[in-house]
Amino acid sequence: MAAEPRIYRWDDVGAPNASVDSDSFYNVAKAVLVDGYGSMPAAGWSVVYDEWSTLGHAQFTNAAESGVLGLVQDDGTSPDYFDCTLFIADAMVDATTAVNARSGTVSISDVSAMTANTSRMGLPGQRYWVAIANEQTALFWFANASSYLTTPPGNSNGIDFALAVGAMSSLRGLGSIATPATGNFFALGAQWSTYSHKVWSSNNKITTLRAADGAITTATQYGLVLPYYSGAYSDIGKSVSDSVVDLDVSPVELWTSSSSSRTYTSQVARAPMLLSSDSFTGVGNAYTKSAASVFTDRLGTGCFNPLTLGGKSCVIAPLPSEVRIIVSMALEDWV
Template sequence: MGMAPIRYAYDDAGAPVLSDVTDCLYQILKACLVDGYGGKSAAGWSVVYDDWSGSGVFTITNALQTFVLGLKKFSGSIYGPGIFICEAMINASTPVNARSGRYYLSSLDDLTEAGEFQRGQFYNLPNAGQFVMYANDNAFHLFSGPTGDLFNSHNTDGDDICFWGSGAMFNAQGLADGDLGNGAVWVGNYRRYQSSSPGYTVMTDYSSNWHGTQFYSDGSAALSETWMQLQPFSQSTYNATINISGSRYLPLAPAMALSRSDNADIGIVPGLYSCPQIVSYQQSIARSVLRQYFDTSLQTLKDTIELGGKTFTACNLGWDIYGMISLEPEDWL
């Protein structure tokens, strides 16, 4: 079972003061995941190397050390730092089996502002300075947005929403488990989430081969692509046991990561629930029912809601796309 998530926010006492778009993601990750601030403890991640002021590379790992998450500084960039994951670091600037977006990186020199690499595109930081993170020692969800728009509007169109972490993998025939430190690893960046748009994702198989593996019922395996969709709003009904108040046909289910090639369920994204019908023929009904949690005095990403015996906080992923962040330890793997 995972650790219950901790909420970190821009308006906490002692929260990091963000300087510019080049450094703000580094400042948030270090303060929330590694150091803690005010009277709030850190989420339980640890620094691998912090050479941000030198080579401009910062790397951290979660408690299970399932992967290393790294940032590479792009000075003066409006896009923020480059983002990569790797198996390990030889030194402060030399990764082992690194990837960013859909690409393998032979060295961090390959990670540039051009191309389909992952970048910390936090356009709304630090100018607005609003961010909220829910994190435990395995994974985290980070939200940022413009002043007055981030938390209560159900019509948000300017948010940056990211997930990084490791989760359970469906097609590993029971061999992959986040609790064992060998679960699938993915890094998602779903900015201004609209409809069923994919986010970049990098996955590794249960044996840490860092190339993605498709498992079959007879026990055989084959390589699969490393670019996956972070797709919380598929029509999967996995573990959809929580019915949303107002309709017996609108369940909440854990968010999915899907294979980009065939939309097959690959695994569970820790901590995030969604309504599978949000992109189906029932989408208008689903959105109307879910909107009740946003058009109230409740503050999303802060106040809690009880559904099906679980505690959630509502999150808006933009353009009438709604989700719920679970505060239950078992949902964080």
């Protein structure tokens, strides 16, 4: 039976230490996904290999084993390096040998050499974090100040890292979240290439293990998240204190292509636990981006606090560049 998604936070009793940059994501991911901490049970993932202390490599897989989230310790000494580099893969042969590994937009032949590849995804170490996860899918946020996670101001650039990883609702024959096939394992968000590529409005925000036709490929695969890639909204209701009564929300969509042009992309999956509204995207316009934070205030709640929208139990979460996303806490959206 599928588990209800749970919210994990840096300020929970017994929460893992994320103060050491090179170990921060490893400590948080292992505690949230596999070990649990304090009174918080683990999300239900398992360790594939854990050679973090000796080799700087660790991998975790969801309950269905539809894919692997891989971590590679980095040195974080220049803008081209992260503290932790990330990849996803079908499986692992051993702690440093992956089957069909991809990071960012590219195929990775040698995960040990990933720190030299500027097309990869990863994150710099940050102390403050929130995660929402169950046994198939996990969401992570990291920031350099706690206020960016809870009551972010109009400018939420402190959100350096927002990642959704695991099984999604496939539209191309790879199964549901509850019963995903191998390869139904996505990574949305994170940072890409260098520290500056953290927004969700670009065409490199999805790492997928399969092309749109379902084939394993070594070609570059671009990926975008709708509605965050396009469709800036007007500022209707921005200056009215009670303008928001309800929102028309829908799951974000995942589109991918071997071309960087959005005209060649194909819809591949939905993330039903990630809900959005045109009022929250604000792509390409600084004024409308800053207005997105106003909607959080109109709804009368800070980020990661329970509320009801469209009849669903959910929370509002921050994304980089002043944007917001709605995370459903309803079990039906996590299976």
